[in-house]
Amino acid sequence: xxxxxxxxxxxxxxxxxxxxxxxxxxxxxxxxxxxxxxxxxxxxxxxxxxxxxxxxxxxxxxxxxxxxxxxxxxxxxxxxxxxxxxxxxxxxxxxxxxxxxxxxxxxxxxxxxxxxxxxxxxxxxxxxxxxxxxxxxxxxxxxxxxxxxxxxxxxxxxxxxxxxxxxxxxxxx
Amino acid sequence: xxxxxxxxxxxxxxxxxxxxxxxxxxxxxxxxxxxxxxxxxxxxxxxxxxxxxxxxxxxxxxxxxxxxxxxxxxxxxxxxxxxxxxxxxxxxxxxxxxxxxxxxxxxxxxxxxxxxxxxxxxxxxxxxxxxxxxxxxxxxxxxxxxxxxxxxxxxxxxxxxxxxxxxxxxxxxxxxxxxxxxxxxxxxxx
Numbered sequence: 001x002x003x004x005x006x007x008x009x010x011x012x013x014x015x016x017x018x019x020x021x022x023x024x025x026x027x028x029x030x031x032x033x034x035x036x037x038x039x040x041x042x043x044x045x046x047x048x049x050x051x052x053x054x055x056x057x058x059x060x061x062x063x064x065x066x067x068x069x070x071x072x073x074x075x076x077x078x079x080x081x082x083x084x085x086x087x088x089x090x091x092x093x094x095x096x097x098x099x100x101x102x103x104x105x106x107x108x109x110x111x112x113x114x115x116x117x118x119x120x121x122x123x124x125x126x127x128x129x130x131x132x133x134x135x136x137x138x139x140x141x142x143x144x145x146x147x148x149x150x151x152x153x154x155x156x157x158x159x160x161x162x163x164x165x166x167x168x169x170x171x172x173x
Numbered sequence: 174x175x176x177x178x179x180x181x182x183x184x185x186x187x188x189x190x191x192x193x194x195x196x197x198x199x200x201x202x203x204x205x206x207x208x209x210x211x212x213x214x215x216x217x218x219x220x221x222x223x224x225x226x227x228x229x230x231x232x233x234x235x236x237x238x239x240x241x242x243x244x245x246x247x248x249x250x251x252x253x254x255x256x257x258x259x260x261x262x263x264x265x266x267x268x269x270x271x272x273x274x275x276x277x278x279x280x281x282x283x284x285x286x287x288x289x290x291x292x293x294x295x296x297x298x299x300x301x302x303x304x305x306x307x308x309x310x311x312x313x314x315x316x317x318x319x320x321x322x323x324x325x326x327x328x329x330x331x332x333x334x335x336x337x338x339x340x341x342x343x344x345x346x347x348x349x350x351x352x353x354x355x356x357x358x359x360x361x362x363x
Contacts, residue, residue: 027207047243082188121316126346128309
């Protein structure tokens with residue numbers, strides 16, 4: 001790691017900067033520790049496992065999404081329902097036992113305040129979800145699965161995110 | 174063992190493994206499971222423009238891009254090494270019937286190859302299914318403050334009311350799209 005990189009990663013955020021980073025976002029990094037960048041490869045390994053599950057679970061399939069919204073198959077409801085149940089029990093265990101991360105840091109949870117984005121934004125995403133047959137995770141998995149044209153969908157999603165950021169202040173929240 | 178892996182997995186097995194990603198990320202580094210933010214981090218790191226929404230410490234969230242990179246690699250591994258081509262997806266007959274009426278007849282792979290291919294890119298179908306669809310996913314997830322991973326799995330697992338509302342409206346949008354919008358698209362774009 002070069003010296004400039006080290007300084008950049010050790011930039012201490014102001015409260016305002018932290019709030020901006022957390023804005024309209026659930027999946028955030030709450031850790032206060034500073035590690036070399038290559039420590040992040042452990043998340044690549046988790047991602048690899050996850051990518052395998054995505055494909056084997058067939059939830060990256062456009063067909064499965066159509067089934068779900070046509071109510072012709074229980075499959076997707078089974079996958080998501082089980083995932084939520086397992087996730088909820090896990091979170092409960094982590095909270096009750098006050099588990100710490102492997103670096104000894106407390107695991108923290110933040111409550112997210114409701115805003116109108118969870119209605120309007122969610123409807124817009126739901127509409128796109130059924131058209132593309134994929135939420136963001138499966139989009140990346142479709143690409144890895146060899147459906148190279150999905151790169152266009154991903155670039156469009158990045159463009160959509162950018163446009164949202166640009167006009168965020170003018171949208172009802 | 175390997176042969177077992179190559180078969181299609183039961184939904185309960187897949188669901189359990191997806192659910193376990195939540196505590197795994199928490200224990201590895203107090204990270205909250207979610208994926209749509211990766212689009213925002215790409216905006217912030219590559220073309221923030223002069224938009225305040227993208228001027229945050231994206232380096233703090235770079236783990237999410239490493240995670241997403243892993244998903245691409247994992248999907249590749251699963252498709253090349255862990256999938257039995259003779260054992261392809263089995264679609265509900267009712268859905269197959271409806272899709273047949275749209276002209277989708279090839280059910281041999283996870284995606285309808287008649288729709289998702291490069292030759293459709295510059296047609297109206299391509300515009301709708303790749304460009305507009307993707308745009309709605311990117312715009313909608315950020316406006317909603319998360320996607321199926323962040324709200325419907327992490328958020329619901331953490332009993333967040335906002336995430337429950339978001340999930341209900343994800344579903345509402347999906348039902349509208351599949352049952353009203355997509356039939357119209359195929360009716361007028363054939």
